[in-house]
Amino acid sequence: MSTMLAENSDVSGAEKVFGFFRDALLDGSLKPGERLLGERELALSLGISRPLLREALRSLAMLGFLDIRHGKGAYVRQADITVLSDFFTFSLAQQPDILDDVMQARVAIECQAIRLACSRATETDLKGIGSKLSRLMDTLHDPVEGAAADFAFHHAIVEASHSEALTTLYGAIGELLRRSHVQRREVTISEPGIVDYLVEAHREVFLSIVDRDADAADRKLRDHFSIGDEFRRRSLISAFTRRPQT
Incomplete structure (x- = not known):
């Protein structure tokens, strides 16, 4: 039971990150080249753990939507077709x-x-x-x-x-x-x-x-x-x- 809840929690948390990123792009509050909130701030605002946030951000980076710079944060990339x-x-x-x-x-x-x-x-x-x-x-x-x-x-x-x-x-x-x-x-x-x-x-x-x-x-x-x-x-x-x- 606890494993199932943890899996559901992870899915929900990842969806929160993807939803935040999608909505921010659509409403113009985030644009290519801009930096996301710091990891601690973003995790708190979304109500998820920092490890889960890092994993979701890595997924977005693999898809080419983010550029994660060590020690500097995550930046929005121009999407690659x-x-x-x-x-x-x-x-x-x-x-x-x-x-x-x-x-x-x-x-x-x-x-x-x-x-x-x-x-x-x-x-x-x-x-x-x-x-x-x-x-x-x-x-x-x-x-x-x-x-x-x-x-x-x-x-x-x-x-x-x-x-x-x-x-x-x-x-x-x-x-x-x-x-x-x-x-x-x-x-x-x-x-x-x-x-x-x-x-x-x-x-x-x-x-x-x-x-x-x-x-x-x-x-x-x-x-x-x-x-x-x-x-x-x-x-x-x-x-x-x-x-x-x-």
């Missing part, structure tokens, strides 16, 4: 057919992002997307390099939305998206017409952003996803119906 990306990758990788599911999240994020990019993209953003398009066209016949260029093009569109939330979410599933791009390219690379399609589809998406036509951009992007899925479906059918030559 790779931590969130690893969390999403580890969590989602355990699910069957996860790349297909992640594709649906990609559609949702990108379609909203491209609408925002039509009104928020700067000239620098547009030049960046354009350069990614050029790279994409140069790597059409290489599934790996082409997939990387494809991801970079779409990532640049999301960044051009200037939405921290959308950019963070997109980055969090970035590793899964890169794998999805490679998988889709490997499946469709031999499909007749795929190269011409990739050039035209991405060019139209880019031009719709340049024209700052949010409705057209949304439509072109959804068409791109839909037709891309059709190419993939046809490639899979062809692969399974192909007969070996005798």
